[in-house]
Amino acid sequence: MDDAAPALSRLLSIMARLRAPDGCPWDREQSFDTIAPYTIEEAYEVADAIARGDMPALQDELGDLLFQVVYHAQMAQEAGAFDFAAVARTISDKMIRRHPHVFGAADARDTAQQNAAWEVQKQAERAARAETGTLAGIPPALPALTRANKLARRAARVGFDWPDPDAVLDKLVEEVAELRAELPGAAPERMADELGDMLFVMVNLARKLDLDPEACLRAANAKFERRFNAMEARLTAEGQSLPDVGLDEMEATWQRVKAAERKDS
Structure with missing residues (x-):
């Protein structure tokens, strides 16, 4: 933890320099709306690295995601709304508030009890923001x-x-x-x-x-991509191209790919 503060300070300085009047033209032109899609994309790339068990990629993707947080905080600071320190304080306060069994005097909780208490706390926070109704606050x-x-x-x-x-x-x-x-x-x-x-x-x-339905569909996408690529590679190796091959031949090759996967698993 000793080197975290200077590393973060360096990142914040880099972001401020990019957005300075003599900084990067592209970075200076961006807004919350234009950066938001990149933020979402980076979160999915983090999830992909985790799914692949690729720790070097995860380190890299977490850095990209952190940069998105820093980017939004810098733009907010320029607008006089808040800064990165306020973001960090807000989430720290929230975590302490939601974990009284760790940071306060509440009794110890198991996972189920913590999940229930977490929902009660979030409901109270939604009420404080005047968000009423069972489904309130789902973006x-x-x-x-x-x-x-x-x-x-x-x-x-x-x-x-x-x-x-x-x-x-x-x-x-x-x-x-x-x-x-x-x-x-x-x-x-x-x-x-x-x-x-x-x-x-x-x-x-x-x-x-x-x-998790998102994880299920991501896995199905990956499986389809893997099998389709293998089917195409087999047919190409046989001197055939997909536009010229009938559906029956593609289906037969697809089934051979599936059988090979099951044999290797």
């Missing part, structure tokens, strides 16, 4: 799967929930049937509505199975 800008998961979890805390995964699967079958009924000549908005219902139910299924 609309969250990725849709993540926000659906948070909405469903919040509703479940007051008893609005399916009893078990089987009940969610029954609901999914119902939603599939409703989408199928819309398919013949349905308006795009009707199909979008029914497909959205299906996706929301699937998020709830993941929740009931204690799975």
Whole structure:
């Protein structure tokens, strides 16, 4: 910890220099709105490094994410709103407030008790900000799967929930049937509505199975990408190109790739 303060001070100085009148033109032109997409992107790159178990990449990506925090804090300081020190104080105060069993006189808690106390504290904080209602305070800008998961979890805390995964699967079958009924000549908005219902139910299924829907979809994306690339490589090695190969041949090669993966696992 001894070298953390000077390292952070150096980073803050670099950020201030980039935004100075004689700094980098690109950095000077940015705003909260233009930087926000990069902040989101960097958070996902952190998650990707963690999923890959790549510690050198994680160190690098955490640095990129920290730089995003510093960037926003610098712009806020220029606007006279707050600075990086205020950000650090705010989160420190919040963590102390939310952990009285560590920093205060409250009794020790296990994980379940801490989760319950955490939610009570967050509810009180939302009330202090005049955010009322069970679903208050869930940011609309969250990725849709993540926000659906948070909405469903919040509703479940007051008893609005399916009893078990089987009940969610029954609901999914119902939603599939409703989408199928819309398919013949349905308006795009009707199909979008029914497909959205299906996706929301699937998020709830993941929740009931204690799975993260974002992580599940990321893994499925990675699996599809890996298998598609392997299929394409096999066909290319045989002197064939995908545009010239029929679906049957691609499916057969896809199945060979899957079989090879299972054999190697």
